[in-house]
Amino acid sequence: xxxxxxxxxxxxxxxxxxxxxxxxxxxxxxxxxxxxxxxxxxxxxxxxxxxxxxxxxxxxxxxxxxxxxxxxxxxxxxxxxxxxxxxxxxxxxxxxxxxxxxxxxxxxxxxxxxxxxxxxxxxxxxxxxxxxxxxxxxxxxxxxxxxxxxxxxxxxxxxxxxxxxxxxxxxxx
Numbered sequence: 252x253x254x255x256x257x258x259x260x261x262x263x264x265x266x267x268x269x270x271x272x273x274x275x276x277x278x279x280x281x282x283x284x285x286x287x288x289x290x291x292x293x294x295x296x297x298x299x300x301x302x303x304x305x306x307x308x309x310x311x312x313x314x315x316x317x318x319x320x321x322x323x324x325x326x327x328x329x330x331x332x333x334x335x336x337x338x339x340x341x342x343x344x345x346x347x348x349x350x351x352x353x354x355x356x357x358x359x360x361x362x363x364x365x366x367x368x369x370x371x372x373x374x375x376x377x378x379x380x381x382x383x384x385x386x387x388x389x390x391x392x393x394x395x396x397x398x399x400x401x402x403x404x405x406x407x408x409x410x411x412x413x414x415x416x417x418x419x420x421x422x423x424x
Contacts, residue, residue, distance in 0.1 A: 287327065290421050294326040297417070298336035298360065302353050302396075303389065304343025307407035308370040312340065314410045327417070333357075338365040338420060340413075341397075344372045345390040357397040365420040367401045368393040369413065374402040400424075 287295065299312055315322045316329070323329075330336050333356040345353055357366070368374050375384075375392030385391040393399050400423055403416035 287418055287421060288325065290418075294328055295338065295417070295421065296328050296330045296336050297338045297340050298330055298333045298356065299340045299342070300333075300349075300353055300356055302341050302343045302349045302373070302393065303346035304370060304372060308342040308373070311407045311410050311413060312342070312369070315413060320410050320414070322414075333359040334361070336360050336364075338367060338417070339397075340367050340369055340417075341393045341399075342369045342373050344375075345393055345396045347388060347390060350390050350396055353393075353396050363424055365401075365424055366393070366397055366399050367403060367416050367420050368399045369403050369416070370408060371404055371406045374404050376402070376404050 299309070301309060314320060315327075333339065337360075339356060339360055341353065357364070373393045375394070385395065390396055401416050401420040403412055405412055408416070
């Protein structure tokens with residue numbers, strides 16, 4: 252134990268230099284949030300549906316609620332029921348087991364409803380998206396099952412890209 256402590260004291264603290272914070276993305280987040288509230292004039296409620304993804308997109312969607320992006324503080328809320336939602340945020344290729352559940356969620360969402368397909372798998376683009384075509388286990392991209400208003404490509408898309416996709420869908424409404 253003593254030799255290990257001596258080595259720690261000799262070596263000291265080894266860290267990388269601090270990274271400078273880029274203020275650009277923060278200003279873009281503020282602008283997107285302000286524009287969403289200006290267009291809507293009220294809160295936007297989103298129901299996230301995982302139709303068969305690898306959960307990479309879900310991690311980025313969860314990041315939207317952290318202190319940096321703070322969508323909840325801007326009036327954009329994620330809800331547990333499609334009956335309370337204005338928008339469906341659908342991730343992953345639609346598996347055969349989730350096809351009916353996605354249709355039910357779509358039908359339960361009140362009009363005017365918005366649908367955003369998230370990730371290369373849900374959009375059917377890129378190498379990963381084309382990998383999950385129609386086969387014995389999947390129905391393919393989201394637009395094979397329900398009408399899609401906006402696609403947000405990426406594997407996984409960044410939280411900023413997700414916010415831009417949400418804004419694009421709201422603009423179309």
